[in-house]
Amino acid sequence: MWLFALVYTAGLVLHHGVLGAVVDGWPGVASRWCAVLVCWLAARRARLMRVKIALVAAALTAQSGADTLIGVLAFRGVAIPFLSPADVGYVVFCAGLLTAVLVTGRRELAGTASSAWLDILVGSLGASSVLAVVLAPVWAPALTAPTLADRAVAVAYPLLDLFLVAATAGIAAARGSRTRTGRGWLAVGMAFYAGTDVLYALQRTDGTFVPGRLLDIGCVIAIAMIAMLADRAARTRTVESVGHHERMTRWTALAVRTAATAAAVGVLVMGTRIRVSSLAVTLAAGILVTATARTLVAYRQLARMAHLRRLESTTDPLTGLANRRALIADAHTLLTRPEATTRALLLLDLDKFKDVNDELGHHAGDQLLVDVAARMRHHLRPGDLLARPGGDEFAALLEQADRAQALTVAGKLRYALAAPITVAGSELRPGVSIGIAVFPDDGEDLSTLLRSADVAMYQAKLAGGGCRVFDASPVA
Structure with a gap:
C-alpha cells in the first residue's frame, strides 16, 4: 500500500x-x-x-x-x-x-x-x-x-x-x-x-x-x-x-x-x-x-x-448518621444559639457488642449498627441530632429537653432496641447503656457535656445497663 x-x-x-x-x-x-x-x-x-x-x-x-x-x-x-x-x-x-x-x-x-x-x-x-x-x-x-x-x-x-x-x-x-x-x-x-x-x-x-x-x-x-x-x-x-x-x-x-x-x-x-x-x-x-x-x-x-465532599467529611459511611466532626460543628451551633435554654446530650453504648463481632463476625456487627441507627432515628424528634462518634457509641443531642424529658426519650430508645433484631440468621436483643448530661447545668460546651455523659454512661454500665443522669454532687 x-x-x-x-x-x-x-x-x-x-x-x-x-x-x-x-x-x-x-x-x-x-x-x-x-x-x-x-x-x-x-x-x-x-x-x-x-x-x-x-x-x-x-x-x-x-x-x-x-x-x-x-x-x-x-x-x-x-x-x-x-x-x-x-x-x-x-x-x-x-x-x-x-x-x-x-x-x-x-x-x-x-x-x-x-x-x-x-x-x-x-x-x-x-x-x-x-x-x-x-x-x-x-x-x-x-x-x-x-x-x-x-x-x-x-x-x-x-x-x-x-x-x-x-x-x-x-x-x-x-x-x-x-x-x-x-x-x-x-x-x-x-x-x-x-x-x-x-x-x-x-x-x-x-x-x-x-x-x-x-x-x-x-x-x-x-x-x-x-x-x-x-x-x-x-x-x-x-x-x-x-x-x-x-x-x-x-x-x-x-x-x-x-x-x-x-x-x-x-x-x-x-x-x-x-x-x-x-x-x-x-x-x-x-x-x-x-x-x-x-x-x-x-x-x-x-x-x-x-x-458531596462536605457530606462525605461529615457523614458516617456505615450508618449514614452524622460523624464526630459533624457532631462537634452542629453542637457548637446549637449550643450557642440565643434561644438555647435547655438541651440534653444522650451518650449510648451497646452492651456486649464485642461478643457479636467475635461470634458472628464483623459484617454482622456492622449490620447490627445499621439497624440500631435506623431504629433510634425513627424515635427521635425532627430537631434532635443523632450521631455516631465511633465504634458502638451513639450520641443524641436533644433540642429543648430537661432531665425529665431526656429520661423519657432515653426510655423510648431502650424500648425500641429491646425488640429482637435478626442479623446473619441470629436473633439479637442488643442492650444499651445510656448516660445523660444536661446543658447548661452539666456543661456549657460539647466537650464538657460529653465527659459528663460518659461518666453517667459508665455508671449505667456498672449497674448492668439502663439510664443514668450525670450527678456532679460528691458521693458520701
Whole structure:
C-alpha cells in the first residue's frame, strides 16, 4: 500500500504534474485498493470494533471505486461529466466515515455526562464555523448549478467536508472515552482527507486546480493512513482504560473548547467588517450559546462536588448518621444559639457488642449498627441530632429537653432496641447503656457535656445497663 503510494508520489514529482496512467496514475489506484483490502482484513480480524472498521472499509471501497472510474475515463480520453457515478462514490465515502463515527460514538459515549456532550458540540461548531468562512467561495457556484441534481451534489461536497471537520473536532473535544484507540485513529485520517478536499474545492472554484499535481497525493495518503490505523485498531484485544490519559485528555478538551470559543468570537467580529456567510454566523452564535451552557453545567458540577465532599467529611459511611466532626460543628451551633435554654446530650453504648463481632463476625456487627441507627432515628424528634462518634457509641443531642424529658426519650430508645433484631440468621436483643448530661447545668460546651455523659454512661454500665443522669454532687 505504502509502496504504491510512494511510486505514485514519485511519478507525480518526476513528471512535473503531467499525469501518466502507467507511471503515476495506476499506482495511485492500486494504493487505494490495497488500503481497501487492508481495511476488510482488519474488519475480519477485529474483535472490539468490527462494525466500525467494516463501515470504514465499505466507505473506502466506494471511494476507490470512484477513483478507479475516473482513472479509466481519463485513460480513454472520455470527458468526465460533473454528475457521474464517481460523485456517488465520493458522497458514500464521506457518509460512511460519518456513520462509523456515529455508530462508535453512540456505544462509547453511552451514559456520558451532559458536560461531555456540550464539549463535543462546542468543538464541532467551532471547527464548522471557521470552515464555513473558508468555504464561502465554494457555496455560491454550488447553489447556481444548472439542475437540481447538480446543485445537490455540488452542495454535498463542501457540506460533507464541513461534517467531517466537525466530527474530527468533536472527537478531539470528547473526554472520558472508554477506549484509547476507539475514535482517535479515524479522526486523524478524516482530518487529513477533509483538509485535502477543502483545498481541492477551493482550487476548483478559482480555476487553479491542475490534475496530477501534488495535491492529489493528499487523498492517497489520507486513505492509506485510515487503512493503516484501522489495522492497528483491529489488533487491540482489550478495552484500555483511559485513567492514565485522563489528565492529557482533559487538557485537550479544554484547548479545543477555548479555541472553538475564540474562533466564534473571531467569526462574529469578522462579520462586522466584511461579508460573512449566514451559516458561519449562525454556527458562531451557536458556539457562544453552547459555551455558556457548558459554563453553567461546570458551575453546577463544581457546586455538587463541593457538597458531596462536605457530606462525605461529615457523614458516617456505615450508618449514614452524622460523624464526630459533624457532631462537634452542629453542637457548637446549637449550643450557642440565643434561644438555647435547655438541651440534653444522650451518650449510648451497646452492651456486649464485642461478643457479636467475635461470634458472628464483623459484617454482622456492622449490620447490627445499621439497624440500631435506623431504629433510634425513627424515635427521635425532627430537631434532635443523632450521631455516631465511633465504634458502638451513639450520641443524641436533644433540642429543648430537661432531665425529665431526656429520661423519657432515653426510655423510648431502650424500648425500641429491646425488640429482637435478626442479623446473619441470629436473633439479637442488643442492650444499651445510656448516660445523660444536661446543658447548661452539666456543661456549657460539647466537650464538657460529653465527659459528663460518659461518666453517667459508665455508671449505667456498672449497674448492668439502663439510664443514668450525670450527678456532679460528691458521693458520701
